[in-house]
Amino acid sequence: MKAIISTFLLATLLAAGQASAHHSFAASFVEDEIVREGVVNRYIFRNPHVLIYMDVTGENGEQAEWMVEGSAATSLRNRGWTAETIQVGELVRITGMAGRDGKLMISLEHVEVLDPDTRTVLRNPSLERNQGQAAPTEIVSIPMQLPDGRPNLTGAWVQGRDGPGFRNHRLPPFNEAGDALQAQWDPINDPQVACEDPGLVRQAGFTPHPVRIEQFEDHVVISYEEYGGVRTIYFDNRDLSDEYRRLGQSMARYEGDTLVIESTHIPANPTGTPGHWLSDRTTTVETYRRLDDPTQGPMVEMEMIITDPGYLTEPWEMVWKKLYREEYEFIPVECHAPY
Incomplete structure (x- = not known):
């Protein structure tokens, strides 16, 4: 044809x-x-x-x-x-x-x-693209804080209506080396095409898909529907080493009404579908906070500050906001590489 x-x-x-x-x-x-x-x-x-x-x-x-x-x-x-x-x-x-x-x-x-x-x-099953993921029809209310005063981030958080603020990722401020590497980017060389697992920035910062947060006394667990990644992050250094890991070496803490996660030992990796490679000198700081909206319900905002003296001239920010969804079930991951 x-x-x-x-x-x-x-x-x-x-x-x-x-x-x-x-x-x-x-x-x-x-x-x-x-x-x-x-x-x-x-x-x-x-x-x-x-x-x-x-x-x-x-x-x-x-x-x-x-x-x-x-x-x-x-x-x-x-x-x-x-x-x-x-x-x-x-x-x-x-x-x-x-x-x-x-x-x-x-x-x-x-x-x-x-x-x-x-x-x-x-x-003919519809493939029409909606404007982001619809918010729940009934707005629920959950406490802003846990009984012990920590911010209540527990639950499944899904993509909000696709508009300004829900996903705000500016272009990376590349230095000369970063620009040169980006100019060579060909999507066919994306490791995710071959079903390789992504790095931290792509998994935790770039993702538009749902995230589940679980809070425990000495650690938090963050799970991602996209790629199926799971992070167990302690409030002390018990899990830290000099090993480079796909999702980095991370330690968490609470600061007032926020959860802060600092990560190091992140391998060089593209950070999204456009490429945007970062070097193995990258470090990140994630800050999670509740920012509820009376018209849409409970909401979590995540800001990731990315520092890379190898390829960036200054820190790079990624921000997303996601809405609370009761009884949300992740769809499993089963990646098939192209023929």
Whole structure:
């Protein structure tokens, strides 16, 4: 089937990929819009990407398996998708961007489930992009403080309405070395494309996805829906060493109504889908505080101050705000590297 050049659609896709995917879609796809029909043999409703594997019969009569890659399951769940939306054995028609370097891949931009005999459309699950994750319909109230006076950060905190303030990540203030490294960035070299685990800044600062915080007497546990990372951070140095760890070496403390976490020994790593590599001299300070909103409910703000004398001229800030969500369940992670 003839490919149609659609630069606008790719730009839209890339913007969405930056916001809700674990790697940039430019790592896997090019500017050619294509259509493929095939029979579903696997449907994986997991993070970091919803995947459909389908058997496609070519013009020569030979069958080949294609990978269809969509947004994060977290994002598609907000658009009504579930683990039952697509069924194995269904005939589907997928419209999206062609795989990079001729790979048998297509991005999930439009999907139609077809009648196998007549090819008429039976249904087309919506892929409309909402403005961020909807806030709960009923605003709940939880105490600002725990009984012992510490700030009450416990619970699941989800992405708020996507607007100014909910996610404020300015561009990194690179020095000459950082600029030179960024100029060489190619999304195909993103370690997350190969399903490698991310570093601290990407996991804790860049993520637009839900976070769960648990508070204990001598430590806190922070879990992330994106990538499935879990951090156990003590209020003393019992867990610290000279070893470089993916999520760094961290120690926590309370300062008034805030939780402060300082981290060192962070390996060099890209900090998001645009690249933005930092060196292994990076240190971070995270500050968590409650900033409730009467129109949306309980809220947590996280500010991360990032210092890197290797690639930055000055500290770099990342800020996100997330809303409290009762009984929120994380979607498991099952990463599949592209063909």
